[in-house]
Amino acid sequence: xxxxxxxxxxxxxxxxxxxxxxxxxxxxxxxxxxxxxxxxxxxxxxxxxxxxxxxxxxxxxxxxxxxxxxxxxxxxxxxxxxxxxxxxxxxxxxxxxxxxxxxxxxxxxxxxxxxxxxxxxxxxxxxxxxxxxxxxxxxxxxxxxxxxxxxxxxxxxxxxxxxxxxxxxxxxxxxxxxxxxxxxxxxxxxxxxxxxxxxxxxxxxxxxxxxxxxxxxxxxxxxxxxxxxxxxxxxxxxxxxxxxxxx
Amino acid sequence: xxxxxxxxxxxxxxxxxxxxxxxxxxxxxxxxxxxxxxxxxxxxxxxxxxxxxxxxxxxxxxxxxxxxxxxxxxxxxxxxxxxxxxxxxxxxxxxxxxxxxxxxxxxxxxxxxxxxxxxxxxxxxxxxxxxxxxxxxxxxxxxxxxxxxxxxxxxxxxxxxxxxxxxxxxxxxxxxxxxxxxxxxxxxxxxxxxxxxxxxxxxxxxxxxxxxxxxxxxxxxxxx
Numbered sequence: 371x372x373x374x375x376x377x378x379x380x381x382x383x384x385x386x387x388x389x390x391x392x393x394x395x396x397x398x399x400x401x402x403x404x405x406x407x408x409x410x411x412x413x414x415x416x417x418x419x420x421x422x423x424x425x426x427x428x429x430x431x432x433x434x435x436x437x438x439x440x441x442x443x444x445x446x447x448x449x450x451x452x453x454x455x456x457x458x459x460x461x462x463x464x465x466x467x468x469x470x471x472x473x474x475x476x477x478x479x480x481x482x483x484x485x486x487x488x489x490x491x492x493x494x495x496x497x498x499x500x501x502x503x504x505x506x507x508x509x510x511x512x513x514x515x516x517x518x519x520x521x522x523x524x525x526x527x528x529x530x531x532x533x534x535x536x537x538x539x540x541x542x543x544x545x546x547x548x549x550x551x552x553x554x555x556x557x558x559x560x561x562x563x564x565x566x567x568x569x570x571x572x573x574x575x576x577x578x579x580x581x582x583x584x585x586x587x588x589x590x591x592x593x594x595x596x597x598x599x600x601x602x603x604x605x606x607x608x609x610x611x612x613x614x615x616x617x
Numbered sequence: 618x619x620x621x622x623x624x625x626x627x628x629x630x631x632x633x634x635x636x637x638x639x640x641x642x643x644x645x646x647x648x649x650x651x652x653x654x655x656x657x658x659x660x661x662x663x664x665x666x667x668x669x670x671x672x673x674x675x676x677x678x679x680x681x682x683x684x685x686x687x688x689x690x691x692x693x694x695x696x697x698x699x700x701x702x703x704x705x706x707x708x709x710x711x712x713x714x715x716x717x718x719x720x721x722x723x724x725x726x727x728x729x730x731x732x733x734x735x736x737x738x739x740x741x742x743x744x745x746x747x748x749x750x751x752x753x754x755x756x757x758x759x760x761x762x763x764x765x766x767x768x769x770x771x772x773x774x775x776x777x778x779x780x781x782x783x784x785x786x787x788x789x790x791x792x793x794x795x796x797x798x799x800x801x802x803x804x805x806x807x808x809x810x811x812x813x814x815x816x817x818x819x820x821x822x823x824x825x826x827x828x829x830x831x832x833x834x835x836x837x838x839x840x841x
Contacts, residue, residue: 376712389712442715468713475706540719541703543629573628582706583629583699585726586795587719604803607630611801614625 371397371463375410377422378470380479383486387479389468399459403446404429404436406458423482431455431595434530437537438483439470444534444593452532452595472537475580476544487533489579490547494531496575497568498551500560519557526554528596538593541582546590548576549606550598556609566617569609629702630799632695637796639695642688644789644818651825654765658832661762661841668761693734700727722791722819729784736781743768766840769833778830786823793818 372395380387394410401409404426411421427435431452437445438453446456461467469483477485527550535546552569555561561568584603591600625631653671656664671678716724742749744764747756751774752767769775793815797803803811832838 378712439711439713442711442713443717447715470712473707473709473711475708538717540724542706543703545630573630577628580706582703584633584799585699585703585723586791586798587716587723589716589718592718600798601803601805601808604798604801607634607799608801610625610628610630611634614622614631 371395371399371458371461373397373406373458373461373464374466375406376466376468377482378479379422379482380471381481383478383480387482389470397458399457401458402429402454403440403456403458404454423480423484425484426454429454432530434532437472437532437534439468439472439537441468444472444538445532445595449592450595450597452530455595472533474533474536474542474582476542477533477536485533487531489544489581490531490533492579493544493548493572493575494551497564497571498555500555501564502560513559515558523554523557526550526557526598526602529554529594529598530596532595534593534595535590535598536581538589539582539584540587540589541585543584543590544576544579544581545584545603545606546594546598546600548572549602552609553602553605556605565609566613569606569613570617573606573610626695629699632699633799636692636695636699637799639688639692640792640796642685643692644793646685646688647785647789647822648818651822654829655825657762657765657829657838661760664762664765665760669759689737693730696727696730720791722787723795725787726791729788732784733781733788736777736784739777740781743774760841763840765829766833766838769830769838770840772834775830775834779827782823782826785826786819789822790815790819 372393375392375394376389377392378387379390392410392414394406394413397406397409404424407422407424414421424438425435427433429436431454434452436453440446440453440456445451445453446460448456448460471477471479471483472485472487473479474485476489477487480486529547529550531547533547536542536544539545552572555568556565586600586603588600591598626635653667654664656667674681739749743751744761747758747764750756750768751771754763754767756764769778794811797811797814829838
């Protein structure tokens with residue numbers, strides 16, 4: 371297969387970037403999207419050009435490191451697919467593909483397709499944990515947890531923190547990410563002691579990081595490679611109302 | 618002493634809850650207003666009596682008007698704040714961006730909202746204060762029926778009202794489901810009902826309100 375790639379190139383955080391067009395040919399349909407970038411980078415290196423910088427790690431769709439906008443979709447037009455799990459058979463031969471980084475004030479571009487997502491780390495640091503008594507491991511089933519609650523927490527915990535929700539949100543809001551982390555802990559008894567402080571601190575950090583405000587469009591849910599539901603955003607809203615009233 | 622809860626409205630989530638609650642008040646008014654106005658189909662005496670009854674409420678009427686005005690003003694303030702926050706959140710826009718999930722109604726909230734605000738100002742000048750009378754007939758504060766009918770006999774004014782009610786229905790369509798989500802009234806079991814309720818309220822408001830100018834234009838309702 372052959373493609374015309376229009377890739378966002380930006381030397382560093384302060385530089386003004388622009389799109390550069392790269393024709394690539396002789397690509398197998400079973401090439402993954404990141405492998406396509408690898409192949410292009412090898413060819414760029416061979417002719418002495420600067421390779422395209424992009425984030426990647428596990429390439430199994432579970433680490434949340436990769437991701438960029440592909441033809442206007444966060445990660446991919448395919449549902450629940452990270453960029454590394456996207457394959458060139460999903461595109462048509464000869465297609466022009468526009469590749470740009472996540473765009474959000476809270477995610478500044480560091481280089482080419484790499485953005486700084488440490489705002490997510492700061493949100494987690496401010497409350498995405500539970501205080502436990504360190505010591506010997508508790509007995510299994512010492513704390514009874516209803517199956518439904520465990521399932522709900524697991525659904526929320528599926529979030530890999532890739533940032534696609536922010537990228538796809540028309541408001542660049544981080545509500546889906548933050549709500550998944552809050553809902554995961556609020557669904558389980560272990561998360562209850564810090565329940566009120568957690569939602570206040572995590573939302574406050576989210577606001578200070580420069581994210582936008584949710585308008586319930588649902589673009590985040592559609593873009594999420596793990597299918598995190600906007601129902602968790604309503605859960606966050608309930609938690610914050612509870613904290614405002616009684617906290 | 619610090620004010621409890623007030624800090625909540627410094628967060629975007631708090632502002633969204635505020636928009637939901639104020640939106641609920643305004644939607645409640647819109648439905649009551651429409652129900653009252655539909656009495657135009659029951660003849661001039663009925664509608665004029667209803668108007669006289671509202672005026673006879675005196676102080677209570679002004680309390681109700683105050684609540685609705687306060688809700689509308691707060692709604693606009695919260696909406697402006699969260700919109701500015703969101704615009705700041707993405708300083709450089711995408712070269713290509715594709716919607717996957719959001720409805721047309723959701724995407725036009727920020728356009729429809731200010732347009733509705735302008736319409737409401739015009740509507741108040743036309744039928745509450747009587748300052749603007751495109752029909753050329755004198756405004757009679759005791760003859761609501763004729764004020765409405767003379768107004769809607771002007772085709773472009775009816776068209777303006779019909780378009781405005783279309784915009785209102787769109788705003789309510791996303792607004793009702795969105796307000797329930799914002800205040801946390803969301804449950805997988807009830808979500809189909811949440812979207813159904815939005816469509817029902819939006820549809821009822823559009824049909825009910827548009828039926829009045831259409832009936833006047835069709836000659837079904839004549840001046841008394």
